[in-house]
Amino acid sequence: MTELLLRLIEWLREGWRRFQPWHILQEDEAGILMRTGRYHHDLHPGWNWKIPMLDTIRYCTSALDTNLLAKQTLTTADGKTVMLQGIITYYVTDPKAYILDVNEADSVLNDTGIAAIARLAPRFTADQILNGTEFTRALRREARRRARPFGIYVKSVGLADRVLTRAYRLVT
Numbered sequence: 001m002t003e004l005l006l007r008l009i010e011w012l013r014e015g016w017r018r019f020q021p022w023h024i025l026q027e028d029e030a031g032i033l034m035r036t037g038r039y040h041h042d043l044h045p046g047w048n049w050k051i052p053m054l055d056t057i058r059y060c061t062s063a064l065d066t067n068l069l070a071k072q073t074l075t076t077a078d079g080k081t082v083m084l085q086g087i088i089t090y091y092v093t094d095p096k097a098y099i100l101d102v103n104e105a106d107s108v109l110n111d112t113g114i115a116a117i118a119r120l121a122p123r124f125t126a127d128q129i130l131n132g133t134e135f136t137r138a139l140r141r142e143a144r145r146r147a148r149p150f151g152i153y154v155k156s157v158g159l160a161d162r163v164l165t166r167a168y169r170l171v172t
Helices: 002-019 095-100 105-123 126-131 134-150
Strands: 022-025 029-035 038-043 046-049 055-061 065-068 072-075 081-092 152-165
Touching: 022 029, 029 095, 038 055, 038 095, 055 095, 065 105, 072 105, 081 105, 081 126, 081 134, 095 134, 105 134, 105 152, 126 134, 126 152, 134 152
Parallel strands: none
Antiparallel strands: 022 046, 029 038, 029 055, 065 081, 072 081, 081 152
């Protein structure tokens, strides 16, 4: 009996949510309104009207966030091997691109950062990567360029871990 009552309460809550003619976005959220399955317009924090049964609200967090990138071993311009792990600080600027054009945002951001590091590392010497700021500035520019189409603004990029290392490759 109690399980039936709980199901009824959940059904009523879901019905109310579905027929509610408004949606309130919090200050740290960005969203879009989908009308009959198609993008209609961006939503902003606060009170947003919708047509019940026709409109669906999709939203994401737009607050500053950080993503630790996977480690990668690369060869520098002077032939030395370095192990690098980047860290990206970012926020969402275009909710339409972020929600509709990206399936898994963390994965896309990780791949974007890794690709930026992999593209730049062979252009710099090991000393420039390990001790200089020029590599970090170039990395930030490259990461911003690569993340922009996905509705993401990269505030900063750094190297959480950078080590001169030896690479051994086993041939079988």
